[in-house]
Amino acid sequence: MSEPAQREAVNHGRATIRDVARRAGVSVATVSRVVNDRPDVSPETREAVLEVVRALSFSTNRSARALSKGRTGLVGLTIPFVLGDYYSLILSGATEALHEQEMRAVLCPTRHEHDREAALVERLMRGTTDGAIIVLPSESPGELSDLAAQGFPFVVVDAPMPLPERIPVVSATHWAGARAATEHLLQLGHRRIGIVTGREGWVATEERRDGYQAALAAAGVLASPELVRSGNFEIPDGHAGARELLALDDPPTAIFACNDNMAVGVLRAAAEAGLRVPGDLSIVGFDDSELARVTTPALTTVRQPLEEMGRMAVSLLSRLIDGQRVETLRVELATRLVVRGSTAPPP
Amino acid sequence: MSEPAQREAVNHGRATIRDVARRAGVSVATVSRVVNDRPDVSPETREAVLEVVRALSFSTNRSARALSKGRTGLVGLTIPFVLGDYYSLILSGATEALHEQEMRAVLCPTRHEHDREAALVERLMRGTTDGAIIVLPSESPGELSDLAAQGFPFVVVDAPMPLPERIPVVSATHWAGARAATEHLLQLGHRRIGIVTGREGWVATEERRDGYQAALAAAGVLASPELVRSGNFEIPDGHAGARELLALDDPPTAIFACNDNMAVGVLRAAAEAGLRVPGDLSIVGFDDSELARVTTPALTTVRQPLEEMGRMAVSLLSRLIDGQRVETLRVELATRLVVRGSTAPPP
DNA sequence: CGCTTCACCGTAAACGGTTACAGCGGCGGG
DNA sequence: CCCGCCGCTGTAACCGTTTACGGTGAAGCG
Numbered sequence: 001m002s003e004p005a006q007r008e009a010v011n012h013g014r015a016t017i018r019d020v021a022r023r024a025g026v027s028v029a030t031v032s033r034v035v036n037d038r039p040d041v042s043p044e045t046r047e048a049v050l051e052v053v054r055a056l057s058f059s060t061n062r063s064a065r066a067l068s069k070g071r072t073g074l075v076g077l078t079i080p081f082v083l084g085d086y087y088s089l090i091l092s093g094a095t096e097a098l099h100e101q102e103m104r105a106v107l108c109p110t111r112h113e114h115d116r117e118a119a120l121v122e123r124l125m126r127g128t129t130d131g132a133i134i135v136l137p138s139e140s141p142g143e144l145s146d147l148a149a150q151g152f153p154f155v156v157v158d159a160p161m162p163l164p165e166r167i168p169v170v171s172a173t174h175w176a177g178a179r180a181a182t183e184h185l186l187q188l189g190h191r192r193i194g195i196v197t198g199r200e201g202w203v204a205t206e207e208r209r210d211g212y213q214a215a216l217a218a219a220g221v222l223a224s225p226e227l228v229r230s231g232n233f234e235i236p237d238g239h240a241g242a243r244e245l246l247a248l249d250d251p252p253t254a255i256f257a258c259n260d261n262m263a264v265g266v267l268r269a270a271a272e273a274g275l276r277v278p279g280d281l282s283i284v285g286f287d288d289s290e291l292a293r294v295t296t297p298a299l300t301t302v303r304q305p306l307e308e309m310g311r312m313a314v315s316l317l318s319r320l321i322d323g324q325r326v327e328t329l330r331v332e333l334a335t336r337l338v339v340r341g342s343t344a345p346p347p
Numbered sequence: 348m349s350e351p352a353q354r355e356a357v358n359h360g361r362a363t364i365r366d367v368a369r370r371a372g373v374s375v376a377t378v379s380r381v382v383n384d385r386p387d388v389s390p391e392t393r394e395a396v397l398e399v400v401r402a403l404s405f406s407t408n409r410s411a412r413a414l415s416k417g418r419t420g421l422v423g424l425t426i427p428f429v430l431g432d433y434y435s436l437i438l439s440g441a442t443e444a445l446h447e448q449e450m451r452a453v454l455c456p457t458r459h460e461h462d463r464e465a466a467l468v469e470r471l472m473r474g475t476t477d478g479a480i481i482v483l484p485s486e487s488p489g490e491l492s493d494l495a496a497q498g499f500p501f502v503v504v505d506a507p508m509p510l511p512e513r514i515p516v517v518s519a520t521h522w523a524g525a526r527a528a529t530e531h532l533l534q535l536g537h538r539r540i541g542i543v544t545g546r547e548g549w550v551a552t553e554e555r556r557d558g559y560q561a562a563l564a565a566a567g568v569l570a571s572p573e574l575v576r577s578g579n580f581e582i583p584d585g586h587a588g589a590r591e592l593l594a595l596d597d598p599p600t601a602i603f604a605c606n607d608n609m610a611v612g613v614l615r616a617a618a619e620a621g622l623r624v625p626g627d628l629s630i631v632g633f634d635d636s637e638l639a640r641v642t643t644p645a646l647t648t649v650r651q652p653l654e655e656m657g658r659m660a661v662s663l664l665s666r667l668i669d670g671q672r673v674e675t676l677r678v679e680l681a682t683r684l685v686v687r688g689s690t691a692p693p694p
Numbered sequence: 695c696g697c698t699t700c701a702c703c704g705t706a707a708a709c710g711g712t713t714a715c716a717g718c719g720g721c722g723g724g
Numbered sequence: 725c726c727c728g729c730c731g732c733t734g735t736a737a738c739c740g741t742t743t744a745c746g747g748t749g750a751a752g753c754g
Contacts (some may be wrong), residue, residue, distance in 0.1 A: 105453070
């Protein structure tokens with residue numbers, strides 16, 4: 001009686017499956033079967049074991065289980081930042097979906113520092129994680145290919161650059177969204193429409209600009225290069241870009257900012273220039289983040305289904321982890337124009 | 348030669364320490380020493396082993412290591428939501444600090460659903476996690492006490508209710524912040540100052556209201572109950588509260604909203620009532636979230652050092668995990684009034 | 695009554711590391 | 725020359741689960 005008690009004292013005070021087995025007078029296999037809800041245990045035995053489990057407040061050591069089963073129930077979630085609606089929403093969708101599958105996310109903000117991400121993938125993932133969701137990876141397509149070649153399951157969300165076919169990526173219909181936004185402005189009667197783009201070289205940036213230009217072209221409106229400014233998705237970029245645009249000899253009557261952050265910057269520039277929004281200047285953003293609802297006027301913007309993207313990534317990933325064949329590795333979720341108060345016909 | 352190759356094929360294709368040992372012609376102990384940067388290995392052996400490590404792109408299985416060492420390098424991070432600046436900032440601070448200690452956060456959003464949290468603590472933690480950071484726990488003091496009694500290291504951030512002394516909690520100086528906010532309004536000349544409080548029963552709510560009343564009392568201003576409205580930290584609450592306040596026979600000339608979300612609601616109500624801010628109505632918020640900088644006018648608010656709170660929690664926790672004595676289990680970080688454009692002298 | 699089947703349960707070998715302990719050769723000192 | 729020490733390395737016992745496999749007794753069947 002004292003011997004087991006003493007044995008139970010090791011390991012940081014936590015009872016092991018062996019302690020339970022001994023105390024219940026059964027084998028460890030039986031205890032394992034009970035705690036895993038397997039059928040081949042008699043009701044009496046099961047109850048007896050559960051009794052002891054409660055008494056010792058036993059819970060299974062996940063590391064041991066992971067080692068034994070080769071599954072940790074954890075997935076790495078690599079994301080540049082955790083701040084800001086864009087990231088939060090993806091994170092939120094992903095963690096929710098993971099939760100539903102009894103899995104958890106191991107969070108790894110990278111700050112866009114490449115080595116941090118590489119280290120993550122190299123070290124953290126393997127053996128601690130069953131797979132990964134990589135948001136906005138700063139790694140080269142080659143590096144991601146290597147990782148995939150090693151058989152590590154992962155899916156990327158919103159790849160900034162084009163990736164090989166066999167790498168799963170979920171993103172949004174940037175092109176269609178930008179086109180819809182621009183068409184909205186055109187329909188309101190705008191003809192000089194400026195744009196503040198996102199970071200150069202990113203596919204989101206290019207697709208959105210292309211969508212903008214496609215809408216212009218379709219309407220037979222000249223796409224003047226002087227109306228295009230490039231930014232980096234931050235408020236000051238929108239501010240600076242808009243200032244330049246508004247200083248033009250023939251300034252635009254509407255500005256399409258490639259995300260809501262920059263749209264806020266544009267809003268600010270308009271205020272500084274003494275322009276009323278939407279009376280003197282129409283503004284449309286992209287993302288439909290919290291910001292868009294909080295500004296005055298509220299922003300007309302293109303909604304990205306960010307939470308849904310997180311969920312979708314989880315759904316793809318869990319199938320990959322289970323070794324199922326996944327029919328399509330490319331998923332593009334639809335964007336949608338949300339009209340609010342920042343757009344109106346030109347003066 | 349074919350035998351090791353075949354052996355290396357098991358376990359999802361990943362090389363084990365034994366594969367490396369065999370190929371390098373050394374023992375597993377030596378390999379372990381090399382990969383753990385332990386000193387007692389000759390340079391030649393080390394290099395030879397590293398060679399093989401690279402060749403097989405070996406990396407240590409964390410589950411196995413965790414099982415063996417009794418440390419996972421993971422901490423559970425329980426948080427109601429992941430959306431919104433308040434949570435994001437704490438999250439951001441915590442993950443950053445964890446990263447610096449080579450640890451990672453296992454993210455568990457609870458949505459304030461208690462069972463979800465309890466399950467977390469019961470199951471996820473033990474054996475998969477070395478400790479936990481619990482933000483805004485929805486658990487009873489008793490439950491938390493039990494957990495602490497079991498020797499599981501954790502620290503709570505921003506406890507909604509008073510907790511026993513021996514439970515570590517980091518929070519902010521709500522009282523002082525609210526008092527500073529109110530004093531600011533008093534100094535501007537306001538005498539009728541409304542307040543929209545947070546959720547009833549939370550210590551943050553009570554302390555902030557007390558701070559508000561203390562400032563009023565110190566200035567010899569009557570704290571009229573009709574000027575107090577209670578909300579739940581969301582935008583609509585601020586909106587509703589402000590509407591009621593502004594509908595009073597003798598409406599306030601300033602409103603203190605107990606967080607920035609609600610301040611946005613107040614702002615909206617003011618706009619609807621045709622009041623200019625800060626000309627007709629002054630508003631001060633609490634938190635200093637992104638929102639506060641984005642509204643027009645930008646919000647005067649009380650800054651909570653949320654990221655810092657996350658970092659502090661990690662710092663406390665890691666000391667607890669290491670079994671160090673922690674001198675003080677209660678940490679209150681200072682808040683600071685940030686004056687922006689939403690406050691001015693009364694009309 | 696003998697044999698199969700079945701429900702239930704135990705034994706022991708993984709899983710992939712870490713580490714206490716022991717062994718071994720070489721070297722310096724007594 | 726012997727001893728002790730030191731630097732390096734190997735052996736093997738863990739860490740706590742899972743699970744393939746085999747064993748047992750009872751029930752069913754011809």
